[in-house]
Amino acid sequence: MNPSRILGHTVAAFSLVILAQVAHAAPATSNVASTANVSYHTVAVDGVNIFYREAGPKKAPTLLLLHGFPTSSQMFRNLIPLLADRYHVIAPDYPGYGQSDMPPIDKFTYSFDNLAGLIDKFTQTVGLSRYALYVQDYGAPIGYRLAAAHPERVTAIVVQNGNAYNEGLDNEFWAPVKAYWADKTVANAAKLRPLLEIGGTKWQYTEGVRDVSRISPDAWTVDQAYLDRPGNKDIQIEMFYSYGTNPGHYPEWQAYFRKYQPPMLIAWGKNDKIFPAAGAHPYLRDLPKAELHLLDTGHFALEEDSAAIGGLMRNFLGRTLKPE
Known part of the structure; x- marks a missing residue:
C-alpha cells in the first residue's frame, strides 16, 4: 500500500480515538470556542477603569462571571471558551x-457595598439588562447584592464556593478574620497578612485538589504579582474587614432566594478549607429545586474541573435560559 495512504489511515484512526475520548470525558462541552475569540476591554465607570473579558454572540443569553479573592477574571480563562x-x-x-x-x-472606598454598586453600574454601562450570574468567593456577596436589588435582571445563578449562610463561616479559617471584624487593630490585621504572601496564595489553589501537578503555577503567580503592587495588600486587608458586613445581609439574600426562586446550579469544591461544603447544603433550604454537585477538588475548582463545571453549566443553562 502507498506509504502516504497508510499514514493517512493511521492519522484518521488516531483522530477518531482522541475525539471519542474527548466526547466521553465532556460530552456537553465538545463544541467549544477558541480562546482566540475572547476579547479584552476597558470601560470607565464613575471615573474608574474597569477591565473585562468578553466572548460569544451578543444576542445570546448573557452570563456575568464574578471572580473571587485574590484573583481576577483570569480565573475564568478556561471556562469562557467552554461557554x-x-x-x-x-x-x-x-x-x-x-x-x-x-x-x-x-481616595476610594474598598467595601463590598461599593464594589457591588460599581459592578452594578458596569453592567448598565456595557448594556446588560438581563444576565445569569456565576459567583465564587467574593463574587457571591457582590452578585447577591445585585440580585437582591434587581431580581428582574437575574435569569439564573451558578454558585461555586460562594457563601450566603452562617454555616459556611463556622470553620477554623474564619477565626482570625472574625477577630479582626470584632477588633480592627494592626495586631489582628498582621495575623491575616500571611494570606497575602505567595505561600498563602499558592495554598488557596493547591489545598484539597486531587492532583497538584494539574494545577498551573501561572494561576497563583499572576495573582501574587497583583497582590505585590504597592498598596494592594492594604486594600485586601480592608476587604477582609468589609467581609464582616456580609453575614448581616444573609437574611436578605435568603429572602430573595425564597421569594424569587432563581434557578440555581451549585458546583462546589468539597475539599475547600475556606468555604467548606457545609456552606453549600443550606441553599437547598430556600431553593429546594437547586442542583447541588460536590466536586472532589478545592477552593478554585475551575483549575482542576473546568470541563466538568462547563458541562454542568451547559446542561443546566440549556434547560433554564430562553433565547433573548
Missing part, C-alpha cells in the same frame, strides 16, 4: 484586582 459558542460571556475585574484601576485606599 462562548452558546452564550454571551462577560467577566469584569473589580477595582483593585487584575487589570482594573487600583485607586489609592484614601
